[in-house]
Each structure stands twice: as C-alpha cells, then as structure tokens.
Amino acid sequence: MSDQSGASGNLDPSPVSSSSYTKSVSDFIGIGLLLFLLVLPKLSVLFGAIENYIFPAPYGRFQNLLSSNFLHVLILIFLYSAMSQAWNIIGGYCGQISFGHSVFFGIGAYGAGMSVVKYGMVPWPGVVAGAFAASLIALMISYPCFKLRGHYFAIATFAVVEIFNRMFMVWDWINGALGLDYPIIEEGWKQFIWYDSKVEYYYGALALMTLIFFIVRFLETHRFGYYLRAVREGAEIAESLGVDSTRVKLSAMALSAGITALCGSFFVQYNLRVDPPMVMSLDMSLNFVLITVLGGIGTLWGPFLGALVLIPLQEYTRAWWSGDGLDLIIFGFMIVIVVLKQPQGIQGIVSNMFKTKKRE
C-alpha cells in the first residue's frame, strides 16, 4: 500500500516558518487595514467634496471609484474571504480537505431565509439555529467520514454535497427547487435588509470577516491551534503525544461549519433569494478550496489574499467580457500555475518579497 497518510493540507512539504517578528508585522498590517476599511465608505464624502469644491468636472473620477458596484465587489471580497477562512480552519490548519462546506453554507442561508420568508420574523433566530444545525450536521457527517483517508475522504465529501443538494431540491417545507424569495419588508439593522444602500452591508461583511479572522488569529497562538497543526502533520504522531486526533478534527469541523453557516446567512440577506443549486453545489464548495489554495493554504492571510485577487478578476472580467466563460478560463489557468509554480500561494509571494526587503 502506498503511503496515503491523510490528505495533508500543505501542498509544499516545507511550510513557511513564521517568527514572532513577522507575526507582529502581520498584526500591525491587519489592524491598519481594518482601520482603513472602516473609513473607506466615508471617503466618498471626502472625494465628493474634493470633486465639488476643489477640482471641478474633469477630475470627477473619484466618486465612481466608490460607486455601488465597487462596494459590491468589496462586500464579495469580505464574504468570500470570511468563508474561505472558515474552511481554512479545517482544510488548511487541520489538513482535512473537505469539499462539503457548501452544505453548511446552504444550511446557514436557509436558516435565515426560512426565518424571514416562512415565519415573517427577523433573521436572527434563523441565523443562530442555522449555525447550530450546521455544526450538528457537520459532526454527524464527519464522524464516519474521518475514518476515510486521502481521496476516499475527498470523494465522500463530494457525495455528501450531492445528497444534500438533491434532498433540498425535493423538500417541500423549504420550497424545494423553487427556493425562497424575500418579500419587500422594512429596512434596518434589525431585519438586516437594505434595498438601496450597500454601505450597511459593507459594514456587516467587514464585521463578519473581522470576527472570523480574529478567531483564526487567536487559534494560531493557542493550544487548540497547535493541536490542529499537529494532527495535520501526522495524526499518529499527534496521538502518541496525547492529542485525541478524532476529537480535535471533530471540534475543528464543528467550529468551521458553524462559522460557514454565518457566512451563508449573510449571503442570503444580501442576495435576497436562495435556492439549492445556488448555495449547495460542488461549484460553491470548490470556491472555498480554491480561494484558500490560491491565497495560501494554512496561513492567516491566505484567504484574504485569494479573495482579493479572484473576486475582482471574476467580477470585472464578467462585466467586460459578458460572462461567456472567458473569466473562468483565466481563473482555471491561474489555479494551474499557482499549484505548479507557487504551492504556497500568493501568501508565499508576499512573504518572499518581505524577506528580500529585510535582507537589503
């Protein structure tokens, strides 16, 4: 038997070692970025003022820069990097490559959706119920699946997505294949719905992403995070040192699934419509994996960098070439190149740049 000891998350056998110096630099950049993103929508007022009072008409480009389309792209970047970061906990840090995360995403989306559409309530009870349901279902699915190794595990997660997708399509309680369409209701933070402004969604997505990045940053330097990486590098060795690998994997999966469900809830509140293929499909599942791998699997910044490159690429190529598949051809090509040439992803490129700078 060839040695298939687990689907190791790291594409490169030698992971980047991050010293405490690079850690504090990365924290510094992170907080700076967060502050910048917090004031970014306010800048449009500033730009507007500059445009109106200082430079008149010919320079009127600034306001376009912060148009609602630009905000939309930013919201998607935040949402996708939050989702991928949730996946990164189990896929990157713990090394269990799951292609089943769209199931949890879908459950979260349906939680909020059912709460608003079927019961006419605010989404929040559905959000909480969805997150708990996703964690519970993750535990139930993963327990048998973690017995499997390598490709057998990956294919089992594919199978789970297909089963859930088809069951949701014929489940009358949640409207089956028709999906849930949001009615027009009152706007506001209580309902978490806005119809002609994106700024609130922007802050919502930013808050979600910040929360998840803080959780992962916390894990990186705490006991549980070390357990996760120990299990990734070798479950048998970790067990010999007293780490209960099954328990670690299960808790990581439950955490990851719950957070993924939160992202799903945000997605449905932003999209105002959900049907099974939209949230529970292999394509959706692969988004989680690809963004993380492209950005840098098992690193704190990987999911953000991946989303920062992929989402604008997708959105703007679709806008310029009218979505006839050209954007996805480029996307596929980039994946091939990154996997072959730069297994540490964009994160690897960035940290290499830092290293050469330090030497100078």
Next chain:
Amino acid sequence: MNTFLQVTIDGILNGMIYALVASGLSLTWGVMDVINFAHGEFLMAAMYLTYWLAFYGGVDPLVAWVAAGLFGFMLGWLVFRLVVVHCLDKTPMAALLATFGLSMMLKNGCLYLFSPNYRVLSGTWLEGKKIIAGSLVIPLPQLVTSIFALLMVSALYLLLRKTRLGWAIQATSMDREAAELMGIDTRWILTLVFALSGACVGVAGGLMPMYLAVHPEVGSLFSLIAFLIVAMGGFGSMIGAFFAALLIGLVESYAGFYAAPVLKYVAVFSLYLVVVQWRPKGLFGW
C-alpha cells in the same frame, strides 16, 4: 416481472457505460495515485470531436471513435507532460487541484467556442434501432457501447496482467524507485498510462454522442460518478471498478424506477458512503 427485467437491463447497460468512463480513471489512480479531475472534460472534448466529425464530415460515431480515442491519447499525453508530471512529487491534493483548474479551462473553453447549447446528433447508423425480445427492449446504441466497455476493460486487464509492458506498469505502481533500479523508464511508463487513460475516455466520448446530447457540462456528472466508481471499486482495481460500475448502474436504475427519479443519485451517493463505511478502501481495495 417484465418491468423488473427491463429495469435491470437498463441498469446494466448504464453501468457498462459508467465502467467505460471509469476504466481510464482507475488506471491513473492505481498507478500514480492521481485523481484526474479533468477526466469528465476529456470525455466532453472527445464527444465534441465526434459530434463535429459527424456534423461536418459525415463520419459515423461507429468509425469516429478511433479518432476520438487517438485524440484522448494525445490529450492525456500533453496534459501529463505539461501539468501532472510536476505534481507527482507533491501531495495527492496538488494533482487534484491542478487538474481541476485544467477542467475549468476545458469546460469554459468549449462553452466559449461552442456555446452552452445541447447538441444532438441525428442520422447515425444505429439511431432508433433496438432489439425486441418479447416485451423487453434493448436499444442498440447502448448495447454496442456496453460491448465496447466489456472489450475495453478486458483488454486493459490483459494488458496489465499478461504483457511485459503491463508488468512494468504494475512494478511502477508498486514502487517507483525500485522499478527504476530494475531498468524501467518510469517517467515514460507514467506518461503512457496517463495517455492510455485519456484514450479510454476518448473512446467512450466517441461512442456516447450516438444517444446523448453534447454540451459543455456533460462531463461533470460523469466524472463525479466515475470518481465514486473507482473509489468504491478500490485503489486501482480494474475488476473492482467494473463491478462497482455495474452496481451503481443497477442501483441508479432501481431507485429511479421504484422510488423516484429525483432520488436516484441520492441512492447512488449514499451507496458509496455505506460501502466505504464497511470497507474504507473500497470493495476490492487493500
């Protein structure tokens, strides 16, 4: 009883077609532990080739499968040399993701070139022909494809077991380094195996336009089912994959007829989960 027999026949015919698609995948998985995610897209590309040959050249799929097989062989060769060979020394996940990127390029390339329309080939030699025995109906295109599947799987089996080349392939799959020390050019063997796998799926793609519509998404479901079959059959076991394919075909057909058509894939995917619980390395795996 007759309905049951008819459903069984349909299941077996379907299973044979799955076996034809999965045989190539089983080969690459067994020899180099690589899941070729673009397998379904190879199938789709070969189907388009046959379609255009028939549409513009008037070549019947019963002849065009030779061209499709050659095309699959070359595609496999090229993909191995350009992409997969660089993934072999990394983890299994690297090859999976790289070939996934490739599958996206192929799928969307065909979408870009040929539009997402379903294309149905008409006027083939076997179109609408069937064997009628009592109340049972056996459609001839499916039957011919099934016979091809049987021949292909037996040919591959004999190649692996009875020829010197097959022994070299087996040696390579067991221990690459030791095989190299025995004077086997493993890089050449691996390239050949990947190309052969492409040829298998190319032949499948050459025959299938006889009764299936061609469109850019056609490969996705087939490749998913092929993954299930290969995993259920067990690590690189050609015979295991063949029986798993028949089993999946039968389950799909029974579930579709006796439960509900929407549930047939639920049954198929659940079957995989149940089987790997019982045998985590597949039916014939070790």
